[in-house]
Amino acid sequence: MPVILLYSMLFIVHLLGACQSYSDVSSTAGLEMSGYRLSDYKGFEKKWHLVTVRYRKDTGELRWVYANPRAFKALMNHATDYPDGAVFAKIALATHDDPEFKASVVPGGVRRYQLMVRNKIRHPDTGGWGYALFDANGRTLPENLTTQVQACVACHSLVPKxxxxxxxxxxxxxxxxSQVALLARDFGVRLEFTSVDVAQLPDLVRAQCEGIKTVRVLKGDLQDxxxxxxxxEIRPTLALEVKKSGLPSLLMSRDGVRFSGVFLDPKGKSCEKNGGHGTEMKSVHSLVGGEQPIYRMSFCHEDSIPSVD
Ligand code: HEC
Structure with a gap:
């Protein structure tokens, strides 16, 4: 293909892309959440402090958390109340094996960005933090923004100290x-589960619990x-409860339309690649847009810290 033709095709594709993003902004997907745009913090990953890195074994997602200088200083002083102007950012990345050395997993593309911006006057209703979530291109997600912020607040409220x-x-x-165990306990304390008779569950959830009598249900603000x-996000927490109680564990919205559940999966094969260590589990959860479809995945729950080799 002549180079000039290739370039003009690329140009047209580029134009189409531009139109697409323009129409998205005026329809469902915008660029601003809680009054912030990702572009307000362009290049933060090169200028701010890297606080920590976290890895989700079940989704293969890597997270890098950054703090601007003000947030980092407060964090190092074990802040329980952050000063205005403190900002945290989190980048979630997909991962894949290095094709040249499969035992090594490398960061792939960005899945999303999340921000927490401290401004007590501007965000009195959300604990003084402005929460924002963007996809890899800096666009907000189609779901209602207020609902999204409420979800952020509900979960982050677990760590008031x-x-x-x-x-x-x-x-x-x-x-x-023992330090690791202590941190995990601290997180777990405020997450309360109660046993619920399956007959009392909403239809959609009960349909996933065939042959089961009792489940553990997570109580509290997260439900709202x-x-x-x-x-x-809640899957690992539910998996821990399954391991502890031996019963399926669920988080569901009060109207019973949205839920996430983790079940033992005796027929699962996910632990095979783990040398048979761990507990076979499956996760079932509802997807945006009401009753259908339902998403399922099998995974291997490892409860101990793997040895380093
Ligand atoms: C169900 C729990 C949960 C929900 C919901 C949640 N987060 Fe978080 N968030 C976490 C956890 C746990 C971390 C620690 C890092 C990690 O494990 O990824 C975190 C870390 C962060 C950080 C880095 C600062 C910190 O607290 O460590 C930011 C910024 C952040 N979240 C923003 C958001 C935003 C914005 C939303 C809503 C769109 C949100 N979070 C919803 C659990 C949650």
Missing amino acids: RGLIFSQPVSLVPMNP HLFQGTLD
Whole structure:
């Protein structure tokens, strides 16, 4: 293909792309959430402090958390109340194996960006933090923005003693497993499960519980503010409860339309690649837009910290 033709095709594709983003802005997907745009913080990852890195084993998602200088200073002083102007940002990345060395997993493309901007006057209703979530191109997600913010608030409210910030700076001291256990307990304390008779569950949820009598249900604010991200984020917490109680564990919205559940999966094969270590589980959750479809995945729940080799 002549180079000039290729370039003109690329140009047309580029124009189409531009039109697409323009129409998105005026329809469902905008560029601003809680009064912030991702572009307001362009290049933050090169200028701010890297606070920590987290990895989700079930989704293969890598997260990098950054703090601007004001936020970082407060974090290092164990802040419980952050000063205005403090900003945290989180980048979520897909991962894949290095094709040349499969045992090594490398960061792939960006899935989304999240911001927490401290401004007590501007955000009195959300604990003084402005929450914003963007896709990889800096656009907001189609779901109602207020619902999304409520979900952020509900979950971050689990850590009031840390000023609503989950991340702790990476510590380079030699590993001490009891410290890890302590942090996990701290997170778990405010998440309360109760046993519920399956007959009392909403239809959609009960349909997923064939042959089961009792389930564990997570109580609290999270139930009021469920959006897609929460259904996914909560999976490891539910898995821990399944491991502890031996019963399926669920989080569901009060109207019973949205839910996320983790079940034991005796027929699962996900732990095979893990040398048989771990517990076979499956996750079932509703997807945006009401009753259907339902999303399922099998995974291997590892409850101990893997040994380092
Ligand atoms: C179900 C729980 C949950 C929900 C919902 C949630 N977060 Fe978080 N968030 C976390 C956890 C846990 C971390 C720690 C890092 C990690 O594990 O990814 C975190 C970290 C962050 C950070 C880095 C600062 C910190 O607290 O560590 C930002 C910024 C952030 N979240 C923004 C948001 C925004 C914006 C929303 C809503 C769109 C949101 N979060 C919804 C659990 C949640």
